[in-house]
Amino acid sequence: MPTPLTWQDATITAAVPETPRVRRLTLAVGWPAPFRAGQHVDVRLTAPDGYQAQRSYSIASSPTTPETIDLLIERLDDGEVSGFFADVAEPGDAIELRGPIGGAFVWDPRMGGPLLLVAGGSGVVPLLSMLRHRAEAAPGVPALLLYSARTAEDVIARDELLRRDAEEPGFRLMLALTQGPSGRRIDAGRIAGALAALGMPAHTFVCGGNPFVSAISDLLVEAGLPARTIRTERFGG
Numbered sequence: 001m002p003t004p005l006t007w008q009d010a011t012i013t014a015a016v017p018e019t020p021r022v023r024r025l026t027l028a029v030g031w032p033a034p035f036r037a038g039q040h041v042d043v044r045l046t047a048p049d050g051y052q053a054q055r056s057y058s059i060a061s062s063p064t065t066p067e068t069i070d071l072l073i074e075r076l077d078d079g080e081v082s083g084f085f086a087d088v089a090e091p092g093d094a095i096e097l098r099g100p101i102g103g104a105f106v107w108d109p110r111m112g113g114p115l116l117l118v119a120g121g122s123g124v125v126p127l128l129s130m131l132r133h134r135a136e137a138a139p140g141v142p143a144l145l146l147y148s149a150r151t152a153e154d155v156i157a158r159d160e161l162l163r164r165d166a167e168e169p170g171f172r173l174m175l176a177l178t179q180g181p182s183g184r185r186i187d188a189g190r191i192a193g194a195l196a197a198l199g200m201p202a203h204t205f206v207c208g209g210n211p212f213v214s215a216i217s218d219l220l221v222e223a224g225l226p227a228r229t230i231r232t233e234r235f236g237g
């Protein structure tokens with residue numbers, strides 16, 4: 001019986017552009033256990049000479065469909081592994097993968113809300129899994145996504161998020177676009193606006209690159225959120 005730490009083959013069943021820099025890969029997996037929203041997998045690439053590279057990618061899809069998972073991979077300049085998934089990998093390819101991994105950065109409906117989700121760039125990926133799961137299993141839980149992206153076309157799952165914002169009474173989307181004439185990063189004013197709209201969150205999840213997560217965590221604590229209610233995931237950078 002494989003465990004989450006056993007390397008297994010997973011087959012790519014679809015690969016489509018999500019934004020100009022992000023590609024969505026769907027993988028058929030044989031899971032040892034159902035996953036939880038917020039968890040990630042490790043993937044491992046092996047070159048013909050035996051050189052191996054291993055990276056982590058969050059699961060974007062909902063735990064209610066555990067037989068396939070969606071990964072959303074951003075192409076980084078000079079990125080060793082992201083470049084392969086963004087440009088080279090194709091449906092039918094088998095890749096080595098292990099998981100699901102991660103015990104702290106998870107949300108499930110039992111935990112309830114209100115839920116404050118704060119994303120920088122591809123850090124929205126595990127938060128998408130939480131939002132999708134919430135919509136299916138706990139639509140009454142109030143949730144707000146404060147999402148910083150460079151431009152409107154860089155917003156991952158933009159159509160879905162706008163639709164949820166329009167259709168789901170308990171969900172609010174707040175976008176902070178950083179480029180362009182009115183570009184603005186998430187600052188204390190944005191955090192205050194999110195808290196005014198949502199109320200005091202029971203759980204806050206922050207995900208993105210290292211500088212983003214550090215800056216947002218400080219702003220949240222300064223805004224009065226108890227540190228024990230804030231969970232963070234750092235993608236590196």
Ligand SMILES: Cc1cc2nc3c(=O)[nH]c(=O)nc-3n(C[C@H](O)[C@H](O)[C@H](O)COP(=O)(O)OP(=O)(O)OC[C@H]3O[C@@H](n4cnc5c(N)ncnc54)[C@H](O)[C@@H]3O)c2cc1C
Binds near residue numbers: 055056058081082
């Ligand atoms: C738990 C976890 C979940 C993750 N989930 C996702 C995900 O869902 N989608 C996704 O696209 N990535 C995700 N990442 C990041 C991913 O694991 C890789 O770090 C990323 O794809 C870069 O790998 P690379 O081999 O292409 O770049 P590398 O060859 O390792 O690095 C290339 C250059 O990019 C810089 N760099 C590395 N990582 C980052 C980063 N995250 N942001 C900015 N610069 C960086 C490096 O310093 C270097 O200069 C996750 C990371 C963790 C730890």
